Amino acid sequence: xxxxxxxxxxxxxxxxxxxxxxxxxxxxxxxFLALLAGDTRRLRAEAERAGWRxxxxxxxxxxxxxVVVTAFDSLQAKADxxxxxxxxxxxxxxxxxxxxxxxxxCSPVAGAGEIDIEETASMPARLS
Numbered sequence: 767x768x769x770x771x772x773x774x775x776x777x778x779x780x781x782x783x784x785x786x787x788x789x790x791x792x793x794x795x796x797x798f799l800a801l802l803a804g805d806t807r808r809l810r811a812e813a814e815r816a817g818w819r820x821x822x823x824x825x826x827x828x829x830x831x832x833v834v835v836t837a838f839d840s841l842q843a844k845a846d847x848x849x850x851x852x853x854x855x856x857x858x859x860x861x862x863x864x865x866x867x868x869x870x871x872c873s874p875v876a877g878a879g880e881i882d883i884e885e886t887a888s889m890p891a892r893l894s
Contacts, residue, residue: 786833788831788833
């Protein structure tokens with residue numbers, strides 16, 4: 767599912783990245799982070815079958831936002847996953863914890879280096 771279905775033909779085939787910025791309700795950020803980490807573990811196998819490559823969950827330093835970067839094999843894989851009942855259930859679970867969210871689907875343009883990071887004591891256990 768693209769933000770503008772008319773643009774679908776203009777998007778190059780190949781992997782896409784979904785960048786979600788969430789603003790949890792006051793006092794609910796840690797609960798929201800725990801739910802995201804748990805759902806990532808719980809839904810991983812099903813999401814991989816749909817073309818999910820993985821994700822990274824970040825907390826902002828200002829104490830407010832949560833950013834999730836998710837990669838898919840293709841725009842079609844992302845669309846298939848977002849139409850699944852498992853994803854709909856995930857949205858129902860996170861919705862009561864949210865003030866606001868913003869989602870953008872992006873195509874890779876350029877990059878350099880490795881962005882994977884080491885775990886810290888404040889991170890939930892690695893999800894792989």
